[in-house]
Amino acid sequence: MNAIHELATRLRQARRVLVLTGAGISAESGIATFRDAQSGLWARFRPEDLATPEAFQRDPALVWRWYAWRREQVAEARPNAAHYAVAELARRVPTVLVTQNVDDLHQRAGSVDAICLHGSIARTLCSVTHRDIDADWLAANPGEPPRSPHHADGLARPGVIWFGENLPQNVLELACDAARACDVILAVGTSAMVYPAAGLPSIAQHHGAWFAEINPQATPLTPQADLVIAAPAGIALPAALTVWKES
Ligand code: OAD
Numbered sequence: 551m552n553a554i555h556e557l558a559t560r561l562r563q564a565r566r567v568l569v570l571t572g573a574g575i576s577a578e579s580g581i582a583t584f585r586d587a588q589s590g591l592w593a594r595f596r597p598e599d600l601a602t603p604e605a606f607q608r609d610p611a612l613v614w615r616w617y618a619w620r621r622e623q624v625a626e627a628r629p630n631a632a633h634y635a636v637a638e639l640a641r642r643v644p645t646v647l648v649t650q651n652v653d654d655l656h657q658r659a660g661s662v663d664a665i666c667l668h669g670s671i672a673r674t675l676c677s678v679t680h681r682d683i684d685a686d687w688l689a690a691n692p693g694e695p696p697r698s699p700h701h702a703d704g705l706a707r708p709g710v711i712w713f714g715e716n717l718p719q720n721v722l723e724l725a726c727d728a729a730r731a732c733d734v735i736l737a738v739g740t741s742a743m744v745y746p747a748a749g750l751p752s753i754a755q756h757h758g759a760w761f762a763e764i765n766p767q768a769t770p771l772t773p774q775a776d777l778v779i780a781a782p783a784g785i786a787l788p789a790a791l792t793v794w795k796e797s
Contacts, residue, residue: 553779557762558793560734567645568732569636570750574739574765576655578630578784581623585741602713610705614695617708621671624653633659635787646728650740650747652710665725667717667747673709676700722746729753735761738783742769
């Protein structure tokens with residue numbers, strides 16, 4: 551049986567699927583990944599200048615503008631075949647989607663209830679209270695960044711998780727619960743370098759799940775995968791759903 555057929559068979563037989571996605575699933579939508587050698591964001595920018603609380607303290611305007619630039623790219627992008635395939639999968643079998651991505655391409659492709667481990671680039675928070683800041687308020691209060699309406703010492707900040715920050719406990723618990731409960735887990739387009747997300751396949755396997763990785767490049771998780779599909783997500787995932795339909 552070839553790899554796509556095996557994936558289709560496992561998905562068809564699954565009772566609960568967990569799909570863990572990373573930046574690679576949005577690559578075919580034209581959104582740069584972080585760690586790809588030539589095109590990745592961390593090949594061109596230093597995360598410690600842009601994606602840490604200390605960076606924001608040091609130069610809030612620089613960080614604010616960088617996220618505004620990325621927000622514009624996301625707004626112009628469209629979901630690709632892989633995002634649509636994940637949404638379609640959830641219509642066929644109970645599926646929990648856990649994404650590290652802060653773009654909203656899964657949601658725009660029809661995935662509801664995605665667990666967004668690293669927040670959302672569309673959200674803005676108070677830097678002190680972490681309360682959401684309303685988009686209408688932001689539109690009426692320009693600034694790079696504006697002061698927070700929720701706290702005298704606060705600034706508006708992107709609603710994403712930065713290096714050195716903890717994931718919200720409830721979000722992490724939901725993801726870990728899903729990992730323990732699934733019988734099939736797919737890791738799609740993640741380099742598996744960032745924890746706790748990269749630990750979810752091990753949790754799932756520890757509880758008996760079958761694990762497939764879809765990624766053109768090998769990752770630290772590749773040796774432990776039950777199936778490796780070294781192909782772009784936008785080809786592999788729709789192909790598996792087509793084979794499922796035809797079988
Ligand atoms: P990375 O940029 O680290 O990894 C992207 C992965 O996608 C790589 O392993 C690529 O080989 C793979 N890839 C590229 N094109 C692909 C395609 N068409 N189909 C499938 N896979 C493809 O991105 P993440 O693993 O998501 O965190 O990075 C994890 C976290 O590190 C991000 O959420 C972000 C980053 O710093 C925060 O911002 C907190």
